[in-house]
Amino acid sequence: MKTIFQKFIKSTIYLFSLVSLFLSSNVATRAISLQDFRKEVYRPDNLPSSATVNASAETKIIDILEFLIDLLLFASGSVAVLMLVYGGIRFITSTGNQDQKDQAIKIIRWAISGLLVVILAFALVSNVISLIYRATT
Numbered sequence: 350m351k352t353i354f355q356k357f358i359k360s361t362i363y364l365f366s367l368v369s370l371f372l373s374s375n376v377a378t379r380a381i382s383l384q385d386f387r388k389e390v391y392r393p394d395n396l397p398s399s400a401t402v403n404a405s406a407e408t409k410i411i412d413i414l415e416f417l418i419d420l421l422l423f424a425s426g427s428v429a430v431l432m433l434v435y436g437g438i439r440f441i442t443s444t445g446n447q448d449q450k451d452q453a454i455k456i457i458r459w460a461i462s463g464l465l466v467v468i469l470a471f472a473l474v475s476n477v478i479s480l481i482y483r484a485t486t
Contacts, residue, residue, distance in 0.1 A: 418474055426467040432460035 436456030443449035 415478065418478075422467060422471045422474065426464065426471070429460050429464040429467055433457060433464065436460055 436453050439456060440450060440453035443453055
């Protein structure tokens with residue numbers, strides 16, 4: 350079992366090193382000059398206009414609430430995915446021990462149900478916010 354795990358780790362490291370090598374060489378070939386950057390990337394008209402700077406307090410509060418809700422949903426979704434990975438690792442490393450295997454399956458089930466709750470909550474919150482926005486405009 351250890352040799353299979355060691356081979357898996359080695360192959361994963363090789364894969365990541367090849368991908369990073371490819372990405373680093375790709376980035377180096379796409380370097381642009383400062384003049385090209387100013388022409389192609391830097392666009393002052395994309396900066397916020399005075400309309401967004403002088404927004405009302407209500408708009409700012411709504412923006413803050415939307416940001417906090419999104420942050421909470423994305424953080425809880427990330428935790429659910431991490432717990433799913435943790436449960437998978439525990440399942441793989443249970444090495445035939447039935448108690449550890451049952452605990453890992455329990456972690457995976459709860460992580461999947463948590464992920465489903467987060468996805469449904471995101472959909473519900475998004476729809477409620479859009480309904481409120483449409484009702485007020």
